[in-house]
Amino acid sequence: MYTLHIDDLNGTDRDIQTPNWRSRRMVLGKEKVGFSLHETTLHPGTDNEFWYANHVEAVYCVGGKGKLTNLETGEEHQVTDGFLYLLDGHEKHRLQVEEELRMVCVFNPPVTGREVHDENGVYPLVVEED
Secondary structure (H helix, E strand, C coil), X not given: CXXXXXXXXXXXXXXXXXXCEEEEEEECHHHCCCCEEEEEEECCCCEEEECCCCCEEEEEEEEEEEEEEECCCCCEEEEECCCEEEECCCCCEXXXXXXXXXXXXXXXXXXXXXXXXXXXXXXXXXXXXX
């Protein structure tokens, strides 16, 4: 059994912070369970573009308010507590944050924690060694 409290990740290599967002990686590829799980907080007033070309991501909002735009179709959705979106087609997307957004994110394949968004917002596919 694997256990932790989210606050135990503060200030560790699993606590990734940028000017626009903070992601605390609770489960990573090294746990060998086939997915990774993160709590990501997006800061108010930010405009964030992402494209997970190598991962499927499910995102569940547990607090805040914003707007999600599918950059491939132009379709827009209000994001509030209880809203989920699944990027099963590797869609390029934008999140515009009105009130701090708290999101629970699941990635498959799992991220390792060593990925960095490139200039297109893409995480490279990094695989955990056995």
